[in-house]
Amino acid sequence: DLEEEIYMLQPEGFEAKGKENLVCRLNKSLYGLKQASRCWYKRFDSFIVSLKYNRLNADPCAYFKRFGEKDFIVLLL
Secondary structure (H helix, E strand, C coil): CCCCCCCCEECCCCCCCCCCCEEEECCCCCCCCCCCHHHHHHHHHHHHHHHHEECCCCCCCCEEEEEEEEEEEECCC
């Protein structure tokens, strides 16, 4: 989901007749959009954190989860 309003031109071949000068307001991020990778990461991060994984301070793309004293999972994104 996008946090800001983003508009794009109507895709080629999908223009509404008589409304060719109008634009589309995006509700979700599209592949290739500058904000797409950030939106994806924020959604992934909130999901992983909801599963009780902890984010490493040294690397925001590394997560870990402990199971007792000796067992753990390291998840690298």
